[in-house]
Amino acid sequence: MKNIKHLFFLPGVMAIALFMILQGCKKTDKTYYEYENKIQEFDGNALSYLQAQNGIYDSMLVVLKRLPHLEDSLKTKNLTVFAVTNKSFETAVKNLNTTRKAQNKKPISLAEADLAQLDTMMCKYLVREKFRSEDFQNYSDGAFVKSLKFGYPMHILYTKASASGLVNGGPQILTYSDPRNSIFVKFWQRSPTNAVNIATHNSIIHVVAPGHEFGFNDFTTRINK
Structure with a gap:
C-alpha cells in the first residue's frame, strides 16, 4: 500500500x-x-526642469548660462531636449585637460571654453519641435531631426530593451546620434538614453546616458585651441 x-x-x-x-x-x-513607459509631467518649462534637478544638470546649466539665447529657448520654444548629465561634461573636460597637460597648456573649464564652440555643440542636444519616443517606433532605421538654430541633422532610433528574458519587453530607449554628415553608420557618434518622455510645458525631455561624452567626442578638438 x-x-x-x-x-x-x-x-x-x-x-x-x-x-x-x-x-x-x-x-x-x-x-x-x-509595460508602459509612464510619462512624467513637470509643471514648468524645460529650463525650470533642469534647474529643479539638484546636482544632476549643473554643468549643462553653466553652459546655458553663458548662452542666453539658448537659455531663453528652453523657456519659450517647443523643443525636444536631450538632457546631458554632469558626468558627461566631467568626462569631456577631463579628456580635454589630459590632452592639454601633455601639451604643457593650462587647463580650461566650462566657464572659460570658447563660446562659439559651446554653442555649436549644445545646439545638437536641442531639437526643433516636441517628439516623444513613440513618434519613432514605426521607423525601423530611425529618423533624422533638425537641431535648434543651425538645423544640423541628428538621428533618433527607437528600440525597447529586453526584460527578464522577454525580448522588447522592457523600457523604451532612444539612440541619439551625430551622423557627422556621413551616410555610413559606422562613422556616427551614438548615445543611448536612460530615461525618456519627461513632459514640461514647452518640451519633451529625454536623458542621455551618463556614459556619453558631451560634444559627441568633439569637445577636445573644438576647445583645445
Whole structure:
C-alpha cells in the first residue's frame, strides 16, 4: 500500500508544482507585455526642469548660462531636449585637460571654453519641435531631426530593451546620434538614453546616458585651441 500511495502522491505534487510555475509565468508575461513607459509631467518649462534637478544638470546649466539665447529657448520654444548629465561634461573636460597637460597648456573649464564652440555643440542636444519616443517606433532605421538654430541633422532610433528574458519587453530607449554628415553608420557618434518622455510645458525631455561624452567626442578638438 505504501508504494501505491507514493505513486499517487508524486503526480499530485508535480501537478501542483506545474500549476504554480504556469501561474508565475502568466503573471510575469502579463507584467512585461503591459509595460508602459509612464510619462512624467513637470509643471514648468524645460529650463525650470533642469534647474529643479539638484546636482544632476549643473554643468549643462553653466553652459546655458553663458548662452542666453539658448537659455531663453528652453523657456519659450517647443523643443525636444536631450538632457546631458554632469558626468558627461566631467568626462569631456577631463579628456580635454589630459590632452592639454601633455601639451604643457593650462587647463580650461566650462566657464572659460570658447563660446562659439559651446554653442555649436549644445545646439545638437536641442531639437526643433516636441517628439516623444513613440513618434519613432514605426521607423525601423530611425529618423533624422533638425537641431535648434543651425538645423544640423541628428538621428533618433527607437528600440525597447529586453526584460527578464522577454525580448522588447522592457523600457523604451532612444539612440541619439551625430551622423557627422556621413551616410555610413559606422562613422556616427551614438548615445543611448536612460530615461525618456519627461513632459514640461514647452518640451519633451529625454536623458542621455551618463556614459556619453558631451560634444559627441568633439569637445577636445573644438576647445583645445
